[in-house]
Amino acid sequence: MREILIVGGGYAGFYAAWGLEKKLRRGEARVTVVDPRPYMTYQPFLPEVTAGSVEARHAAVSLRRHLRNTRLIAGTVTEVRHADRTVAVRPVSGAEYELQYDTLVVTAGAVTRTFPIPGLAQQAIGLKHVEEAVAIRDRLMTALDQAASLPPGAERRKLLTVTFVGGGFSGVEGFGELLSLATAMVKFYPELSFDDLSFHLVEARGRILPEVGDGPGAWVVRSLERRGAHVHLNTQLLSVEDGHVVLSSGEEFDSALIVWTAGNASNPVVHNHTDLPVDGRGLLVVRPDLRVGTDSEPVPDVWAAGDDAAVPDLASPIPGAHTVPNAQHAVRQGKQLAKNIAASLQGGRTRNYRHSSLGVVATLGLGRGIFQYKRIVIRGFPAWLMHRGYHVLAVPSWERKIRVLAVWLTAALWGRDLVSLAAVENPRDAFVTAADPHRSDESRASDYPSV
Template identity: 80%
Template sequence: MREILIVGGGYAGFYTAWGLEKKLRRGEARVTVVDPRPYMTYQPFLPEVVAGSIEARHAAVSLRRHLHRTRLIAGTVTDIRNAEHTVTVRPADGPDHQLTYDILVVTAGAVTRTLPIPGVGEEAFGLKHVEEAVAIRDRLLTSFDRAAALPHGPERRKLLTVTFVGGGFSGVEGFGELLSLATALVGRYPELGADELQFHLIEARGRILPEVGDRPGEWVVRTLEKRGARVHLNTQLVSAEHGHVVLSSGEEFETGLLVWSAGNASNPVVRNHTDLPVDERGLLTVRADLRVGTETAPVENVWAAGDDASVPDLAVHRPGAHTVPNAQHAVRQGKRLAKNILATLRGRDTRDYVHHSLGVVATLGLGRGIFQYRRLVIKGFPAWLMHRGYHVLAVPTWERKVRVLAVWATAVLYGRDIVSLASVQQPREAFVSHGNPRRGEKSVDATEAKRAGVKRAA
């Protein structure tokens, strides 16, 4: 039995394993997926998790629930040595160990691109995983509670200030959804006014949403500004120490929430810890059929797809063009990858990956969106409906589709859920501070219990 090892359980890795499970014959090959998380994150839903429009768990697809015949290993691949056909795995517990393979699939995905800006490492949240989206939402809700108890002043103003760095799709969608949530929250806090909210979007380039045209991008900026936001174009973040934001334009302000969404970088294991061929961006060199290598020098039995692979884009008919790193490509590359691996196992020819874009669609907050397909541009509520419709169809498995639709239907009747669960990030705090007194001390509960016992005895 041949060993197929998949590094990464994201879009491309999940769909590769899922496709292989459905088509592999008994005893033909064994599939193993290595990933530190037990689920695939459906990242297009993260902005709606931020806004509370989707339950956090519904944006995650359990690997064990849907990959029934795949061996799943919880760990991080730290090194790939194709010359020895081995990868090094670092589990959450225990020592590193090696796995061997006959066929390797690298779908490790990209990581958040960070810059050495003072304060970012200590203050900022990313927006790439479910945990980060939940933390951003809880931070905003907690800030509202704290601000409502404070008088007007610098501390209250800081709590009600939100800053996003990065004007790509994830940044703009997260920014728009959080702005929508904050605007709706003001109505539930009579102590606060809408004019106290300060939302800043910082983008180093002269435009946001590079995937859409110039005019639609300008429309998005105008729409956000009409809703009270500030969009800083051609501006860089210089410092964010202790929440004090300094911009390259010279402007300075305090922020209570800082979100970093300024692009992706290649996965460190692909960029620095492999003997496979990579390009100048640190991405794996991949042929059109998703085999690692070049047309003249393919690497036998090694495949790659997704954000850490430089896949030729045959749909644009432009020499040197590569597919953009988004979910639309990663899902379809995973499906093609499974078919090509099966073809090689059975002595058939592989097929090149070709996908013509279906257009781009983005949510800008509840009831607001934008869609573009070539010259066709749709704005506002219809585009928002298209966004929800497309992604509920695209999220894998009917089980997840039904759960998401149920939450949306409930929100129509009762609105968003605005409960903050920030305390779950320190689940033992109440137990330690109240129920477990230091030696020589008595807890309040223990003292009360003793008094009650004396009264009963009397």
């Protein structure tokens, strides 16, 4: 039986495997997906997870629940050797081993791009995975609880200061949603006021949301500033040691929560550990039909899509343009991958990937959003409704759609769920204290790593 190996179970990988299960004939091929996580993260929901508007589990689509005829391997591909038709797999536990394949599909996705900024690795948290979104929400709620018990001063001011670095969609949406959550929560703390909150959005360029026009982008900045936020444009983060933020503009302040959303970088496996062709950005060279290689030098039996592939954008009027790395393209590329791989195995015709943008829509917090399609711009509550409507239709499976809708309906009736579960990061604290109450906090914490 032919072996089809899919590297990565994100958008493109999940939809490619899901489509292949429907299109392959019985016994024609076996599909294997290698990914360290047992689920596909629906990333457009992560900002709402940070605000508690979407349950964390509902932003994660179980691979085993939906890919019932696919072999799933919990691990990470560390090297691709197409000359030997093998990949090296490092499992979640155990020794590294090799897997052989006949057809390779690379959908490993991008990784968070970081810079050697003092203190960044020790202080900041990303917003690319469900675990990070949950941690951001819980840390904000815990900070409010702690601040309410402190007198006015530097320590309380630091706890109530939030800093987001990066003004793309992920950063702006996460920033807007968390600001909305903090504004709603502070009403339940008579010891605090709205003026005690300090939210900072730092962007190195002169504007935020580059996917929308200059006018809508400027409107988003004004909207955030009217809500009390500080937007620092043309500003870089210089240092964040011990939570002390130093900006290139000369401003300095202490911040207990620092979220890094300053873009993506090519996957190290694709960039550094493969014999497949990559371009100057470290992305796989891909033809319009999603085969790896060029028309003159195709790579046999290798396909790629998603954030680690330079897919030609046939719908763009700009010659040589590539599709932007977003969910809208990754989902559709994954579906086209399944069709083309099945067609190539069955002697059919492959088709080029082509998709014209449906516009861009972003949430800026509960009841606030922005939508743009060409010259059509919609702001405020209607755009927020469009954001929710689009993404509840786009999230895979009716089961997930209904679960998300149920959470939104209960929130509309009874408001946000304002409970922090930060204690899950150290789940044994209560038990260890009960078992040996004389041990110090430091010795208990050293017994086990944080989740």
